[in-house]
Amino acid sequence: MKRVITTVGTSVFTNYSKEEVKESEEFGYGQNYDEPIDGKDGVFKKLESVDSPVPDKSKRDFNNIKDIIRRRWLNKYRPNASAEISSLIKIAEDEEDSIEVYLLATETALSVAACELIKEYLESEFNEQKERFLAAHFDVNEHMIKGLQVTDIDKFQNEGFQNLVDQIIKVKEENENTILNISGGYKGLIPPLTIVSQLYEIPLYYLYEDSNNPIEIGTLPIGYDWFAIERFSIQLHKTSQARKNPKVKETVDEMMSFKLVNPDNFELTIFGELLKSYLKRQSTPPLSGTMMGYFVEHKLYKYFQEVHGRYNVEHSYEPIKGIGDIDLKIETDTGFIPVEIKPANIYEDGFGTWAKLLSTFPDRIKKILPLQEKSLKESWMVLYGEIIPETEFLNEMTEALKEFSRPFKVFFLKIKPSKLNEERHIYQDFFKSDIDDSMLKEIFNSNNF
Numbered sequence: 001m002k003r004v005i006t007t008v009g010t011s012v013f014t015n016y017s018k019e020e021v022k023e024s025e026e027f028g029y030g031q032n033y034d035e036p037i038d039g040k041d042g043v044f045k046k047l048e049s050v051d052s053p054v055p056d057k058s059k060r061d062f063n064n065i066k067d068i069i070r071r072r073w074l075n076k077y078r079p080n081a082s083a084e085i086s087s088l089i090k091i092a093e094d095e096e097d098s099i100e101v102y103l104l105a106t107e108t109a110l111s112v113a114a115c116e117l118i119k120e121y122l123e124s125e126f127n128e129q130k131e132r133f134l135a136a137h138f139d140v141n142e143h144m145i146k147g148l149q150v151t152d153i154d155k156f157q158n159e160g161f162q163n164l165v166d167q168i169i170k171v172k173e174e175n176e177n178t179i180l181n182i183s184g185g186y187k188g189l190i191p192p193l194t195i196v197s198q199l200y201e202i203p204l205y206y207l208y209e210d211s212n213n214p215i216e217i218g219t220l221p222i223g224y225d226w227f228a229i230e231r232f233s234i235q236l237h238k239t240s241q242a243r244k245n246p247k248v249k250e251t252v253d254e255m256m257s258f259k260l261v262n263p264d265n266f267e268l269t270i271f272g273e274l275l276k277s278y279l280k281r282q283s284t285p286p287l288s289g290t291m292m293g294y295f296v297e298h299k300l301y302k303y304f305q306e307v308h309g310r311y312n313v314e315h316s317y318e319p320i321k322g323i324g325d326i327d328l329k330i331e332t333d334t335g336f337i338p339v340e341i342k343p344a345n346i347y348e349d350g351f352g353t354w355a356k357l358l359s360t361f362p363d364r365i366k367k368i369l370p371l372q373e374k375s376l377k378e379s380w381m382v383l384y385g386e387i388i389p390e391t392e393f394l395n396e397m398t399e400a401l402k403e404f405s406r407p408f409k410v411f412f413l414k415i416k417p418s419k420l421n422e423e424r425h426i427y428q429d430f431f432k433s434d435i436d437d438s439m440l441k442e443i444f445n446s447n448n449f
Helices: 042-049 056-073 083-094 107-123 153-173 187-201 226-237 248-256 270-281 290-308 351-370 392-406 428-432
Strands: 001-007 100-107 132-135 178-181 204-207 214-217 313-317 325-334 335-343 379-385 408-415 440-445
Touching: 001 107, 001 153, 001 313, 001 335, 001 440, 042 056, 056 107, 083 107, 083 178, 083 214, 100 107, 100 153, 107 132, 132 440, 153 178, 153 187, 153 270, 178 187, 187 204, 187 248, 204 379, 226 248, 290 325, 290 335, 325 351, 335 351, 351 392, 392 408, 392 428
Parallel strands: 001 100, 001 178, 100 132, 178 204, 335 379, 379 408
Antiparallel strands: 204 214, 313 325, 325 335, 408 440
16 A cells, blocks of 8 residues: 655635636636636635734635635546645546555645645545545645745745655655655745655656656666765764854765855755754664674674783673673783774764763673683773864763772774775775774873863
8 A cells, every 4th residue: 555645735725716717618717717717806816825823803804715616626537636636536536546645735724735635625526536546645743744835935944845845754664665745835846846756765656747647767876975064074063153163164065065054144044954854764884883883892792802812802892791891801810801983073973872871881891800810900991983082071981980099091093994986885995994003093091081
């Protein structure tokens, strides 16, 4: 069963108001014709910008408009009544099974009214294709996208578009067989929604102009340029004020060139917010992602085995199931060393990893202490990345580990990207080579704190 997410505009009203409709035999003047919804006083135009919910003073006009559309426009099988109805019926006809429709409204009363009318029509006896629609969903509290409108660009960028993406992803996550129909709604949504479609692998449908055949834009195996994003990931989770810091000017300027940051106020643009959201949902960049983390752990495992002896180093040490493992445990003549391995941007990765580690790392050490034949010598952390991180934040870990009265040391593992552009992975050189002493540098020692 396929789900069809459909953005909804106001074409169910504007189509009824077209001159060719008014002058047609069915609706022509001189017959029993209601006052047109864009009549002499411009009622329809006045209501286009009304926010939802409808204020009391406008309810009568809205109810009248809805009643006219219901009685005279949606009172029979009219597959071309609106862009949304036309495209949905065509999509339904092309499917072997019935479809489930989710209608998404902008934060305007007319769009909400359009959703209500379309839902009612799809489920009514006037829709000759009714059996092809399993259900049509519209709940104003869930499917009206707050902030999605065209009069306030800041509200649209900072709130509306992200809320739209969130709702699309919510529907898709419940059913992988989901498509996005953008035949209706603001045309300005088409470019960013095309990117959303490709990133989240949601096929895109669009009813081209006056055609009755929707165009399908399939998903391609594309993604972000992670090599560039590696430098942006921290700033994406910073405040606009933090992005004004001269120390990060070069990075922020590059983000501006990619249209990720607004040069006027240093806020993220729609595409910056989209990238930030994508990072949160899918993964972190490759250098700080889970798979890269595992790979670095295994390379360090091999390195420390060569330094301390094969049988003195243990990977993913978890003597008690459920307490969480220690990445590496090194046995020495004077005690054991628990080693935590993390990407260098952990303290500002935006995912709360650093705060969690502050409590879990000391707790894991505390729980394994009674199981050790040797005492705790010291605690280590290895941070990996391209740029040595600021070290002030490591004082927090020193405080968290001070109950053990043992040194806390931090080493930096520098990972350089491959020099050749034709390399299949930007860290291919690192993957191929072993870690040597020159790649590890001590950058923090609690004895100096």
